Amino acid sequence: MKKLKLSVALILVFALLAAFTAGCAKQASDSNNQNTPAPTQQSPAESKNPQEEGGVIKIGIIAPMTGTNKLVGEYTMNGAKMAQEEINAAGGILGHKIEFVIGDEVDNMQDSVNATTKLLSDDSITAIIGSLYSQYCIAVMPSVADAKIPYFASGSSSGVSKQNNPYTWQVRPIDTFQGVTLASFAVNKLNMKNPAIMYSTQSTFASLSEQVQIALKDLGIEITEKNLFGFPEEEINYDPYFQQILAGGYDGIIALSNQMPAALICQQAEIAGVNPDKIPLLGSTSFCSNVCITNAGSAADGWYSVADWVPGGANERGAEFEKAYVAKYNAPSDLPAATYYDALYVIKEAAEKAGSIDREALNNGLKQVKAFPGAISTFSYFEDHVFATALGITQNISGKPQAIDAVTFREP
Structure with a gap:
């Protein structure tokens, strides 16, 4: 209660x-x-x-x-x-x-x-x-x-x-690099073979979702419509999504959203009974943000994130x-x-x-x-006019994002 x-x-x-x-x-x-x-x-x-x-x-x-x-x-x-x-x-x-x-x-x-x-x-x-x-x-x-x-x-x-x-x-770092890193970490470190992909349908995250799907396919993971759970940016009730995910036998969740939706997703995942010790949870950079963690509280613990900014550096x-x-x-x-x-x-x-x-x-x-x-x-x-060369990987532990790895996606 x-x-x-x-x-x-x-x-x-x-x-x-x-x-x-x-x-x-x-x-x-x-x-x-x-x-x-x-x-x-x-x-x-x-x-x-x-x-x-x-x-x-x-x-x-x-x-x-x-x-x-x-x-x-x-x-x-x-x-x-x-x-x-x-x-x-x-x-x-x-x-x-x-x-x-x-x-x-x-x-x-x-x-x-x-x-x-x-x-x-x-x-x-x-x-x-x-x-x-x-x-x-x-x-x-x-x-x-x-x-x-x-x-x-x-x-x-x-x-x-x-x-x-x-x-x-x-x-x-643009979503092309974020998508590759999210997919690689999900498959190679978190052993996801059949992930559910939750994403805001806002253009930024719809694009990131596409990049994740392309990268997963390159790793031999075929994503179908059944794996995709798009939601409007203004969504505030994620319980129906989690009930479908829990009933669908997915072996991990990849969530892509802005900061306040990320906070709601973390908290409602916990209420729905999604246990990060049993099903790995991986989010975009918003899931290790101070805004997300402050508002989600302990429900943000256990979430991994591929982050362009790692709090604390x-x-x-x-x-x-x-x-x-x-x-x-x-x-x-x-x-x-x-x-x-x-x-x-x-x-x-x-x-x-x-x-x-x-x-x-x-x-x-x-x-x-x-x-x-x-x-x-x-x-x-670089010719694409994107200066960044690396991404961080974090896990939220006891209310703080902890840097666990850094990925250089192109040499500076």
Whole structure:
């Protein structure tokens, strides 16, 4: 009965996410309001030529600052502000202090497109770090190409790289690599031969599901419609899916979703009697996120995850980032923070390679990035414009994700 009450409570939380997000990462709010200019605020430094020594370099940031995804926006700005403060304290980018111009994408594609379009029309902006949601990034890519401005798509869909946009870049591992790693770990480590694949039908996770299926087939595991359990992103009742899975004789579950659905999936799997000691549970990166674990509680324990960001860091640079993040915000980091933090440092590296903060020069400088250490991964230029070279594998134990392996899917 207690578990059922917890599940009902979590469903209410999911439906009213905006009500709790203000307290989850509150430490970011005051810092952002004090130190980050609002999107319409004009700084005296803006009158300077951005190429002048001692001027500013303006970076556009797209994030959900309001709405149901506000927590994502707070993590985003926490990571971005950390990189901004560190870089500015060390002299900036070629002597230019970073200044943000923020676009609020709220919680929907239209607002995201509108916010990005506004930043693309601002000739003083050198580069833009775009949405964490791939479908929002894909929607603006024609405009990015027209504006000829370096644009970091913060999503992980291979649909972004398939556009072959010369001005669009990604720091996260894309689903092509995630799919191969998920399938390999499921078969070779968890001994899955007949897995149930639960996935959000949102385009990002539908694409990831396809990549997992392709990789499983390459490993000799044939997936049919009977193995697939797609659900709408707004789903809050997963019990029917679990009842079908338990009755179907599947030997493992691979679950692919965003963070709040992941929390619900973990908790409702436990209530349905899905025991991770008897049937292995493997999730996408959301299942080791702080948002998932905090809201699912002990129900998240036992879940494995193939993660582009391993909380606590899967490498030396990642561990340094996490230590600094916790010291600054008194809370663990999450994927959005690491993604925007790394993107800013890659921009800095590219500008220094190019010797300029001119848009075109910067875009060419990104092609010179080689074996650059980031929090998420070691980054290098590849023709697909995806810099990441590694993924982590975790298992949630006693309320914390523990890194158990790292997979380098291409040499930096």
